[in-house]
Amino acid sequence: MNSSTIEGNHNIVIQNVTDSTITLNVSGEIQEIARKLDVFLDLLKNLSEKNFQTADKIYNIGTINNANFDFILKQTNFQGLPNELKEHLLTESGWGLSLKQELISQKIAVRNNRTFEHYGWLIEVFLQKMSTEVGKASTLRALSFMTEAYQASIYYLCMIQLAQLLQQKEAVNITNPIFSDFIKTPPENQALFDYQQLLLLGAEALGANNFVTEITDFVTELQDTENDLYGVALYLDKIRRQLINNQLQENNSLQQLLEEYRTALIFWLRKLVFIARYRLVSMKEINIQYRLGATAKEFIHYYGELHGVYEGAAVDGEDYTTFSVKDFFTYNHSVLLFKGTNIDASLNTLYNNKNYISLSPLIIDQSVFSAKMTQTPEIFNFCGMSGRSYHFAQYKNELPVGEPKTIASNKSFLVKKENLNQPKWNELFEHLELLLKPLI
Incomplete structure (x- = not known):
């Protein structure tokens, strides 16, 4: 039997689920209701309860709908690895x-x-x-x-x-x-x-x-x-x-x-093998090149493909590739996801913006924002905010296990409105503020 970890007037724990019913423990009293989303939500609303528990997780009533209702319910009956x-x-x-x-x-x-x-x-x-x-x-x-x-x-x-x-x-x-x-x-x-x-x-x-x-x-x-x-x-x-x-x-x-x-x-x-049909790229820099007498503009894309460890690049110190595209360019200083496994072919079809999306600023190449420019891409991912400051962690950070609770090799950084030691982070902050405005 699941024990409650919710504090409040009504501790609601899902105890069992069948094809037609949900058995609940409501502050020590067992109730059985029909296995229907509207019935379940009405019960929580009538009890003025915003949270409930199933298995070892607590859920907010506002996050539950038909997309995840059964997924959440059946955790109660989970028996382990198939x-x-x-x-x-x-x-x-x-x-x-x-x-x-x-x-x-x-x-x-x-x-x-x-x-x-x-x-x-x-x-x-x-x-x-x-x-x-x-x-x-x-x-x-x-x-x-x-x-x-x-x-x-x-x-x-x-x-x-x-x-x-x-x-x-x-x-x-x-x-x-x-x-x-x-x-x-x-x-x-x-x-x-x-x-x-x-x-x-x-x-x-x-x-x-x-x-x-x-x-x-x-x-x-x-x-x-x-x-x-x-x-x-x-x-x-x-x-x-x-x-x-x-x-x-x-x-x-x-x-x-x-x-x-x-x-x-x-x-x-x-x-998840379908991930291999897409390519992740860091677009470090885009420059325009003019030529006398030419009618087309040349956009020079300076990028690094984020698949595979750069074993060869570690020898010659160059982790990025230069590619010239006529008339079209993509997002600068962004980590892009392209459809297809050939980046050259993808860059040649930039006129079709359905062929790629930008994952930045949720996933970024910190090396393009750093005050000290580096050759090797340094991928960091968004990992939450405190107040109006945004936190990023390096993608390869390890999970602390046992002692010590912190790992010296783990890297992270904080982006604030004003970043005196890393002025380029101010641009990153503005990008985050604009993109995340609907959610904050």
Whole structure:
């Protein structure tokens, strides 16, 4: 039986769900109501209650609608990792091959030993860490690499949707409080933010206009509470929360947990293989070039492709590429997402603005805003606000596990209205203020 963690006059906990009924514990009294959204919401409103609990999560009544109602309800009956996956656990050496085979089956070219680059920088780094000696160990830190690969993947999908919602000129539905909750949640609470719900509600708000069209089908499958993907998503999220809340120990059962989590993660990532059909790019600078007698304008785009670790570039010190485009240019100082796997071809079709979107300022290349210019892209993602200041964290920051609670290699920075030591951040602040105005 679920115990309540809600404070107030009425502690409402969902105890059980059937095909037709919902069993609730309301301040110690058991009530049974019809499994209908309007009936459930009417009960909460009659009790003047804004929150309720199911499983180990608390939800705000304002965020619930038909897009996530069943997803939230069925968590109460969650039994753990689907049996089909439990019976076919992936070995430590076999998960990379599993991802590679899925990419090949989807007719995506894979270079030898470069499987991870297809998932982009936000996810790739944790897959790389899983392949290290530290990542292969039976430790909670090794588990954290896997949990953050999951978290990075769902964050990535959410930011693709949120960036599109905020940048659309026509009226869109961003009235659900979950969107403003994400923006206003301070960085210290972001680790436990419910990105599953942000993903579902973002897909609903976009409808058929999702830039990454595959997300629509993915979310439809995720919403099917009888589908293994649903159970896998709940499992991945639950174990991650237990890790953050210090509910896991490095004991004899950890090895089994690592194998189960790895299997669930790869199942999840195989479903996200469509990410490989898009390319993430940092547009560091755009310059115009005039030539005497020429009728066309040449726009020189200075960019870095954010797929794969720049192993070769580390030798010659050059991580960016120059490309000339006639008559058209795109967003300067932005992290862009292009359809297609060939950036040269995409840049040649800039006249079609349906071929790309900007994920900035939610995801940025800090190197283009820094007072000290650097060659290597430094990708940071938005991680909440405090007052009217915006926080960013480096995409590869690790999750603190055990002691110490802070990790020296983790990097973050704060963007205020006035940034004396980093004057270019003033421009970033103005961009954030303009874009996020509907939510703050």
